[in-house]
Amino acid sequence: MINQQIQIYNTLTRTKEKFAPLNPPFVGLYVCGPTVYSDVHLGNCRTFISFDLICRYLKFIGFKVRYVRNITDAGHLEGDRDEGDDKFAKKAKLEQVEPMEIVQKYTVGFHDVMRTFNTMPPSIEPTATGHICEQIEMTKKIIANGYAYVVNGTVYFDVEKYNKEFLYGQLTNRKLEELLEGTRELDGQDEKRGRLDFALWINAKPEHIMRWPSPWGWGFPGWHIECSAMSSKYLGDAIDIHGGGMDLQATHHTNEIAQSQACNHQAPVKYWMHTNMLTVNGVRMSKSAGNGFLPDELFTGNHPLLEKGYSPMAVRFFMMQTHYRSTLDFSNAALQAAEKGFERLMAAYNTLQNLTPSAASSFDLNQLKQKCYDAMNDDFNAPILLAQLFDGVKIINSVNDGKEKISAADLDEMQKLFSGFIFDVLGLAADSNASAANDDTLSTVMSLVIDIRKDAKTKKDFSTSDKIRDDLAKAKITLKDTKDGTEWKLEK
Amino acid sequence: MINQQIQIYNTLTRTKEKFAPLNPPFVGLYVCGPTVYSDVHLGNCRTFISFDLICRYLKFIGFKVRYVRNITDAGHLEGDRDEGDDKFAKKAKLEQVEPMEIVQKYTVGFHDVMRTFNTMPPSIEPTATGHICEQIEMTKKIIANGYAYVVNGTVYFDVEKYNKEFLYGQLTNRKLEELLEGTRELDGQDEKRGRLDFALWINAKPEHIMRWPSPWGWGFPGWHIECSAMSSKYLGDAIDIHGGGMDLQATHHTNEIAQSQACNHQAPVKYWMHTNMLTVNGVRMSKSAGNGFLPDELFTGNHPLLEKGYSPMAVRFFMMQTHYRSTLDFSNAALQAAEKGFERLMAAYNTLQNLTPSAASSFDLNQLKQKCYDAMNDDFNAPILLAQLFDGVKIINSVNDGKEKISAADLDEMQKLFSGFIFDVLGLAADSNASAANDDTLSTVMSLVIDIRKDAKTKKDFSTSDKIRDDLAKAKITLKDTKDGTEWKLEK
Numbered sequence: 001m002i003n004q005q006i007q008i009y010n011t012l013t014r015t016k017e018k019f020a021p022l023n024p025p026f027v028g029l030y031v032c033g034p035t036v037y038s039d040v041h042l043g044n045c046r047t048f049i050s051f052d053l054i055c056r057y058l059k060f061i062g063f064k065v066r067y068v069r070n071i072t073d074a075g076h077l078e079g080d081r082d083e084g085d086d087k088f089a090k091k092a093k094l095e096q097v098e099p100m101e102i103v104q105k106y107t108v109g110f111h112d113v114m115r116t117f118n119t120m121p122p123s124i125e126p127t128a129t130g131h132i133c134e135q136i137e138m139t140k141k142i143i144a145n146g147y148a149y150v151v152n153g154t155v156y157f158d159v160e161k162y163n164k165e166f167l168y169g170q171l172t173n174r175k176l177e178e179l180l181e182g183t184r185e186l187d188g189q190d191e192k193r194g195r196l197d198f199a200l201w202i203n204a205k206p207e208h209i210m211r212w213p214s215p216w217g218w219g220f221p222g223w224h225i226e227c228s229a230m231s232s233k234y235l236g237d238a239i240d241i242h243g244g245g246m247d248l249q250a251t252h253h254t255n256e257i258a259q260s261q262a263c264n265h266q267a268p269v270k271y272w273m274h275t276n277m278l279t280v281n282g283v284r285m286s287k288s289a290g291n292g293f294l295p296d297e298l299f300t301g302n303h304p305l306l307e308k309g310y311s312p313m314a315v316r317f318f319m320m321q322t323h324y325r326s327t328l329d330f331s332n333a334a335l336q337a338a339e340k341g342f343e344r345l346m347a348a349y350n351t352l353q354n355l356t357p358s359a360a361s362s363f364d365l366n367q368l369k370q371k372c373y374d375a376m377n378d379d380f381n382a383p384i385l386l387a388q389l390f391d392g393v394k395i396i397n398s399v400n401d402g403k404e405k406i407s408a409a410d411l412d413e414m415q416k417l418f419s420g421f422i423f424d425v426l427g428l429a430a431d432s433n434a435s436a437a438n439d440d441t442l443s444t445v446m447s448l449v450i451d452i453r454k455d456a457k458t459k460k461d462f463s464t465s466d467k468i469r470d471d472l473a474k475a476k477i478t479l480k481d482t483k484d485g486t487e488w489k490l491e492k
Numbered sequence: 493m494i495n496q497q498i499q500i501y502n503t504l505t506r507t508k509e510k511f512a513p514l515n516p517p518f519v520g521l522y523v524c525g526p527t528v529y530s531d532v533h534l535g536n537c538r539t540f541i542s543f544d545l546i547c548r549y550l551k552f553i554g555f556k557v558r559y560v561r562n563i564t565d566a567g568h569l570e571g572d573r574d575e576g577d578d579k580f581a582k583k584a585k586l587e588q589v590e591p592m593e594i595v596q597k598y599t600v601g602f603h604d605v606m607r608t609f610n611t612m613p614p615s616i617e618p619t620a621t622g623h624i625c626e627q628i629e630m631t632k633k634i635i636a637n638g639y640a641y642v643v644n645g646t647v648y649f650d651v652e653k654y655n656k657e658f659l660y661g662q663l664t665n666r667k668l669e670e671l672l673e674g675t676r677e678l679d680g681q682d683e684k685r686g687r688l689d690f691a692l693w694i695n696a697k698p699e700h701i702m703r704w705p706s707p708w709g710w711g712f713p714g715w716h717i718e719c720s721a722m723s724s725k726y727l728g729d730a731i732d733i734h735g736g737g738m739d740l741q742a743t744h745h746t747n748e749i750a751q752s753q754a755c756n757h758q759a760p761v762k763y764w765m766h767t768n769m770l771t772v773n774g775v776r777m778s779k780s781a782g783n784g785f786l787p788d789e790l791f792t793g794n795h796p797l798l799e800k801g802y803s804p805m806a807v808r809f810f811m812m813q814t815h816y817r818s819t820l821d822f823s824n825a826a827l828q829a830a831e832k833g834f835e836r837l838m839a840a841y842n843t844l845q846n847l848t849p850s851a852a853s854s855f856d857l858n859q860l861k862q863k864c865y866d867a868m869n870d871d872f873n874a875p876i877l878l879a880q881l882f883d884g885v886k887i888i889n890s891v892n893d894g895k896e897k898i899s900a901a902d903l904d905e906m907q908k909l910f911s912g913f914i915f916d917v918l919g920l921a922a923d924s925n926a927s928a929a930n931d932d933t934l935s936t937v938m939s940l941v942i943d944i945r946k947d948a949k950t951k952k953d954f955s956t957s958d959k960i961r962d963d964l965a966k967a968k969i970t971l972k973d974t975k976d977g978t979e980w981k982l983e984k
Contacts, residue, residue, distance in 0.1 A: 022584070023584040023586055023587060026584065026586035026587060027586075028585070028586050064586075066586055066590065066593065092514070092515040092518065092728055093520070093726070093727055093728035094515050094518035094519075094520050094556075094558055094727060094728060095515060095518060098558065098615075098616065098726060100616045100618065100726060101558065101615050101616055103616075104613065104614070104615060104616050104617055108613045111603070121596065121600045122596070123590075123593050123596060124590065124592045124593055124595075124596050125596055126592065127619075127622055129622055130619055130621055130622030130623075131622075132624070132625050133624050133625060133704050133705060137705060212625050213625060213629060234585070234590060234592065235585055235586060236584055236585035236586060441934060441967045441968070441969070441982060442933060442934050442937065444963065444964075444966050444967035445934065445937055445938065445941065445963075445964070445967055445969070446937065447963070448941065448959070448960065448963040448964070448967075449937065449940065449941060451959070451963075452944055452956065452959075452960075455956070464944065464947070467940070467943070467944075468940065468944075471936065471937075471939070471940040471943075472936075472937070472940070474936055475933045475936035475937055475940075476933070477933070477937070490933060
């Protein structure tokens with residue numbers, strides 16, 4: 001049933017490996033999701049759009065994928081310390097800050113952005129606060145196995161003890177000694193035994209609003225245990241693919257590996273995949289650099305660095321033009337080129353629906369088809385896939401111009417190929433901006449207007465043809481006369 | 493700041509009471525949400541749309557509402573017993589049914605339907621599985637307070653003991669003796685002490701997939717404790733309003749009151765509000781009667797009982813025409829009447845934007861305005877509000893016809909009144925079906941076409957005017973000549 005062999009670049013081994021899932025045709029895919037205490041940023045979007053592509057392709061070629069992407073909602077907000085505990089305690093619940101209200105706001109916003117980018121919802125979207133029991137159970141096992149210790153209600157993972165048996169820094173290819181060099185000396189105040197030790201469970205100070213009961217007192221989970229607990233619960237102790245942004249490698253994913261290995265006595269992940277960073281005009285995107293625009297700012301153009309707004313599908317197409325392991329550089333020029341490329345691809349797709357077949361094809365469709373699969377089989381290389389599809393675009397336009405021929409069977413096959421790779425795999429869709437232009441009603445009315453204008457020109461009724469041009473300009477519609485007739489275009 | 497006095501019908505006292513929240517201007521509102529193991533049904537939608545209206549009005553007049561609506565996702569699915577425990581245990585996680593995958597599917601579907609109906613997301617949307625710790629803590633307290641007992645890992649609430657101090661059946665105005673008559677005798681097999689006792693925590697049998705550790709062994713929460721635990725966590729031990737469908741009164745809400753009172757030594761809810769049932773052509777809507785259509789079937793018309801599809805906003809308008817405490821009867825005739833009413837209201841709203849003001853008004857706007865508030869103040873009576881707005885529609889059309897006059901100040905005020913009550917309170921919006929008609933581009937192009945047609949008619953160029961009529965018919969656009977000019981309409 002699965003008829004393609006994929007190669008995946010595995011961060012753990014720093015090589016491309018043949019993809020062989022643990023329980024074919026099932027694939028377990030876990031991706032670290034957003035922290036919902038602020039608007040989702042574009043770097044996150046790129047990661048989720050990349051794994052949306054990966055998940056879509058795995059399904060497209062026949063795998064049964066369970067895709068788990070978590071929501072980090074344990075934000076550990078603190079109450080207003082100025083008020084003192086007494087005053088705080090006397091406030092009614094409704095008057096107090098409620099972290100879950102913030103969580104809800106940004107979760108809804110995150111889902112809106114994901115829907116706008118046409119990403120499919122994951123199979124399961126578990127939350128950190130929704131898996132406190134599971135995180136406590138895992139912490140208990142790690143203590144029982146001897147890899148963690150409790151100090152004043154906080155549970156620490158013992159990195160040096162773990163490193164005696166396993167390679168702690170394996171994911172980033174660093175030895176413990178190197179890692180230790182990058183940390184400060186512990187002082188007398190520290191509860192931790194080792195400088196790299198990290199918390200599995202944290203004792204809640206009085207000002208902490210989010211807290212749960214545990215065998216070590218009231219507290220909250222550490223920053224890494226949620227993903228280990230949830231991936232294990234829904235995908236098993238050993239999963240196929242774990243993904244996330246490359247900024248998560250050194251600490252979050254390194255600690256995930258250590259926790260899971262210490263708890264379950266096996267390596268948790270077969271293939272680790274990481275997406276690269278964003279830059280703007282060559283400079284790394286960041287809040288502090290002032291060059292970090294939000295998805296909505298990108299769509300509306302409401303940011304000093306943006307000349308105009310770009311449609312969500314043009315942005316998705318833009319992202320697909322860069323491989324997920326390469327830096328993605330935003331610039332107005334590149335976004336505008338992507339807009340044009342996306343339009344050209346969709347125009348060719350529409351042309352493809354109306355081609356007239358011939359007795360035989362003048363080109364080799366199977367070769368084109370295999371190249372599309374080859375591109376995606378090579379570590380999900382979407383930019384190469386797009387290059388292949390644009391070779392197809394040339395052929396489509398040549399057939400339309402009568403310079404190439406396509407058989408009826410190939411036409412059917414090519415329509416399937418294009419709709420499969422454009423919509424199902426790349427996850428592109430007719431643009432909402434473009435949808436007005438594609439809207440049947442408007443198209444039909446515009447055909448009528450163009451007929452009337454042609455008629456008026458023939459009759460030398462220039463007052464009518466001028467009125468048509470002027471009134472259409474008000475509707476931001478421009479006309480272009482070509483040898484094949486008049487085309488119209490809705491400005492964006 | 494809050495300038496209106498609301499009366500709420502309280503199920504608990506069976507009277508309309510002045511609404512006086514516990515901590516003004518804050519209002520805590522808890523509504524029992526959907527169980528996400530199947531598509532949301534219309535009865536649920538009606539409940540959530542009703543409380544959306546209630547929440548919107550409370551906010552409109554100045555209250556700060558925290559609206560909590562839960563997701564019941566603890567479905568307690570059982571594994572495939574035919575396979576035997578051994579075989580089941582050997583299966584990889586990915587090969588097994590995963591309840592949270594089902595939960596995710598129907599949660600996404602539920603959110604889609606709610607968005608389609610233009611309901612606002614609640615402030616917090618907590619899940620049952622996300623609050624296992626809280627449910628265990630509450631159960632522990634109820635046991636400690638002496639109102640629950642443990643048998644074989646299951647915790648039961650002791651209804652008869654509770655009833656000695658409190659009125660168990662108060663919400664439905666029934667005595668314990670009456671309630672006992674409706675239950676079967678316990679037999680030797682029963683773990684329960686009393687016939688009305690219900691489970692707070694249930695011991696998991698081997699075939700249960702969803703299970704969590706507890707002081708009483710591995711198990712899962714009972715069917716009522718989640719709402720008590722979550723309303724208390726996010727709104728406090730005493731909340732202002734608790735709502736739900738009236739089918740929840742006798743058991744779920746009656747048990748919620750008992751649990752919360754037994755745990756926190758106070759009545760949990762000041763105002764209990766319940767929405768009434770749905771009927772279809774006078775017969776109660778139910779799956780077994782075959783007359784239970786889903787929201788999507790209602791929108792597409794794809795159900796034997798439906799003559800056609802109805803737009804989400806027409807359905808919302810239709811629901812607003814019946815008070816939430818009355819039975820809502822679906823019929824094609826009533827839905828089509830609602831469609832027309834909604835169109836008439838929106839047309840008048842558009843007319844209102846273009847009225848020409850006079851020196852003084854010929855009618856009393858303040859009176860109309862107060863009647864709108866009075867309607868909503870009287871237990872959120874949306875049908876009366878609509879009647880008042882239609883009185884306003886008559887005035888708008890009369891002003892448009894020159895039979896009534898409106899001052900510039902009143903015009904401004906009336907525009908605010910209409911947009912406030914139509915969009916902010918009733919939660920109506922321009923219909924997506926109607927949106928093509930409202931689309932600026934299409935409107936501008938249609939004005940051009942109508943101008944050309946008028947010109948052609950003047951010139952007796954009937955071939956052009958006929959072509960225009962015929963081509964527009966292809967686009968399902970009809971023209972209507974009135975004394976004020978030509979109107980166009982896009983057929984639905």
